Amino acid sequence: MRLEAVSKSYLHRGRTVAALDQASLEIAPGDFVAVVGPSGSGKSTLLLVLGGMLSPSTGRVFLNGRSLYDLTPNERANIRRTKIGFVFQTFNLVPYLTALENVQIPLFLAGLDEATQKQRATALLGRVGLADRLDHKPAELSIGQQQRVALARVLANDPEIILADEPTGNLDPETGQQILDLLAEMNREGRTVVMVTHDPRAAARARQTLRLQDGRITVG
């Protein structure tokens, strides 16, 4: 994964705000990177740009040698479906679907039949310790359980890259620790993990820390 002089600015109340300013970096496959920095420093923007979710104003983003934003939106969607998994701070579970069905979504998008979807989703929820919560809707789960459903959903299509935006931000320390353990486990399996965090303990779990200040990257 490589960023080449990426800038991203947007208009806020008539003023141009630079979220990323000539950011360049390279992340090796299988790395575990923590991105830290004060609020508004551009951490989430960096993650979204890396994941093909937000077009940069200038610069290029490469994934396995392909320039992400030179692809069509549907080609980028295909890459997100097959290679990238997102973990959101607010989990972004679909509220009207059960835990099992939420995990089935990426499998449905990948075109798998329903029996295979159920089989894999059940196994993944078992892996994150939610085998007994398959038919619970997000509102019926604790915050930590919701984040674990989100992690199971991330793993559904076996992505090579996991992008996590403040994955422990809304969790108590103990649950946060469990989530970090799971992320570390995913990294040990050979997946690249990029995690945005405010929490120094979480950042300490990464092999490399990048610091963002006013949209500029420094290696921490």
Place this chain on the structure above:
Amino acid sequence: MHLRKLVWREMFERKNQLATSFLAILLGIAVVVSIRNITFYSEKAVARQLDALGANVLVLPKSVSLQDYYSADMQNDEFPEEYVQRLALSDLQGLDNLSPKLSLPVKLKDRGFTLTGILPKSEFQAKAMWAGAGIFSRPAEGCGTVADVPGAFRPESKEMLVRQRVIEDLGDSEALVGADVAAILGTKEGDSLDVLGRTFNVTAVLPQTGTVDDSRIFAHLHTVQELAGKGPVINAIEIVGCCKEISGGLVQKINKLLPDAKVVTVTQVVDTQVKTNGMMARLSLIFLGIIVLVGGASIANYMYANVFERRREIGTLMALGAGSSVILKLFLLKALLLGLAGGVCGYILGTALAVALGPRLAGIPVLPMPLLVIWAIGISVAIALAASYFPARHAARLDPCTTLQEV
């Protein structure tokens, strides 16, 4: 998990929103259906009233003028009854009603009256060959005589006879007498009346019209022909023609078919019919346009709001790798289901409203129109799809994080 399940779950998760969207579509379509239904039957009623103006095309012998026809309706010139058959068997469109007649002057109690021979409708219908020519069926919508509407108000036979010379049944020795004839001769229904040596049974006394018809005695055409002793002849054919066809050259076509007769239009009648029918058609179209616009705006508003409310969900799906086609299908399938349900239920509600309110508001009987269900579903689905398509397409084209509003 599959698309249908995703749509179904979402719909029933937000029950309140589903109910309001459904209600918006239902009410919009119900209004369209009920107004269209009432308008349709109003047009029919107006057309029926216009028919009461009487014949709008006359076939007369060459030597007779329109003035002669109106003043006394009696002339010595005749033409063969076979002309009626020729018209009936022709492929001319727009002949809604044919009424051949033969009039003879008669003297009763030293007063002059007119004996008019007419052909009852049953006689036409008895001849399958003629009926097959479509004389008594309405060939086109819009003007002229309308097809019978079951349950609808139908003028009494007497009035039909007075205005249109149409009567269902008339026996060989039966007669109907005008108001003046009845008053002068002191004749009542059920009495016998001797005319030209033949005894007729008076089956009805016609209401006063203030025209020469008040001095007429109507009898079966073939009986009058027998009394005249001139063979199967007539001296006029009154035609209720469809005014659309009249404008399209019906008169010229009849003239070509009957070169030895004079064919004239009763301009005032035709003009009134054309103008009124045109006005009704325009009004109906304007109503439909307004209602589709208002109903459509309300449906579009709800569908747009739904897409807007679900932008976070759209962003999540896109982050998980959903392409624009999946997002579009998600909303279009929902729109299709809502449109179908709204269309069918809107048709049922609209029809019930029209049938219940039509007689009270417009004073006309209104019957369900099954064809409108296709219109209702078509309009409903098209509006729901169009209203969802544009915002959904817009959302599907955005960067996922814009819909997620993560930044």
